[in-house]
Amino acid sequence: MPEEINKYIDNKIANSLYVPSPEGFADKLMREIELSREFEMQDKKVNRSFRYVIAGMSVFVLSVVFVFSYYISSQLANEESAIGSNYNTITSYIKEFFSGSLSVLGITVSPDVFIYGFILIALIAAGSLVDRYMFRKSY
């Protein structure tokens, strides 16, 4: 089969398969893209503000909790109140439980380490939650 006929047929097939898009398609599409871009920017603004509000509230709640616990613990140190003795009893149970468990394994650690450990874990958890839900865009 001569090459000219092959090329001729290829050309005819390409012509037959080619269908131009409807008139005004590009303009309509570009308007759609501009609109979606505007909506996206507005959404981003709203999301950013929302994140800052949530972060602010979290910081406020954490600060209140810390200040309040500091206030309670200093009060308890000065006054031997009923609440204070309960608080001391609970913390001493926690300390004794963990130091007892570790001493079975032959490890001796200062009891205060557990309290600091709890605070540290709580801070890491809070930090990662704030990071996961408020500051990162997506995963």
Added chain:
Amino acid sequence: MQEKDIEILRKVQSGDIQAFGEIVEKYKDRGFSLTLRILKNHHEAEDSLQEAFLKLYRSVSEKRFEGKSSFSTYFYSIVYNTAVDHYRKFTSKRFNITSIDVTDSNYREGDELLKCFDETEIDGRLYIEDLNLNTEKNVLSAEIQKIVNKYIGALPEHYSVILTMFYVNELSQNEISEILSLPLGTIKNRIFRAKEKLKEVLLRKYPTEELLEYI
């Protein structure tokens, strides 16, 4: 061509929305040809292509296109997948590009291509009056184009989609195989068979010498 596209994409990534218009202008007709071949409805095809371009825009502006494959392969795979999703949504059917198993041993069998193509309906004389063409060459060319159009129109999707990707979207056989997740051999066989059958039809009507005279 590829470098020009990459340059335009960089502009889009830096926030130049008008640069994306260049991509749209360049690819809209070829993208529409593919979408229409799958959906067979102008309105649906327009919606589907618009969605595909929106996906492309988001993907480019969010820098998700990493240039691992060529831009045209990336673009046409978005166009193809979006059209197939539309097809499923609007017809509640599965778009089946693999409905005929083609292997090396049976690639010469291709009679199903002719079953759906009734040659007796084609008579060049029927078109001549409408064409208002001056020269004999133009008349013959228009006649042949009509036959080809009819043949292409009668082709099942698993042939016509591949032919559109090859002839209109100018994708290589390897790229088509990548987009459709079909073996390269299948792609080659389908293009070959579709073209051979068309040649058969044309040469039955117009002898080689006659065709050569007018080409």
